[in-house]
Amino acid sequence: MAYDALPTPFAEEVLDIVSEIPAGRVMSYSDVASVVSRGGPRQVGQSLARFGSGVPWWRVLRADGSCADIHRDRQVELLRAEGVPFRGERVDMVHARWHRAGSVSA
DNA sequence: AAGCTGACTCGCT
């Protein structure tokens, strides 16, 4: 193996955005991809899977409010600890979704 | 260069 330890430019952007997410708030993979304006939600997930270590990856979840299948419960626990609004086993995206640059209110 | 994989999303049933 010896995989590259250096994240690609795309991954760097993703990591930067994720690290900007404040506690108690979350972002969907598609939302992050939208900020990067490049690739798709899948690439965001892959970038985090490879270089996610170092950023609050648990604050990034699926568009429907469910967490990644590989972490699911682990991520849910972390989010709950930060005060993220939950609706059953899924995150209440309507209340937890975070937008950059203090857009709109809240 | 070509093909396969993957921390996803959307539309339809």
Added chain:
DNA sequence: GAGCGAGCCAGCT
């Protein structure tokens, strides 16, 4: 509300 299939794009072998 839950399940299934097709589409999508960057990275790795």
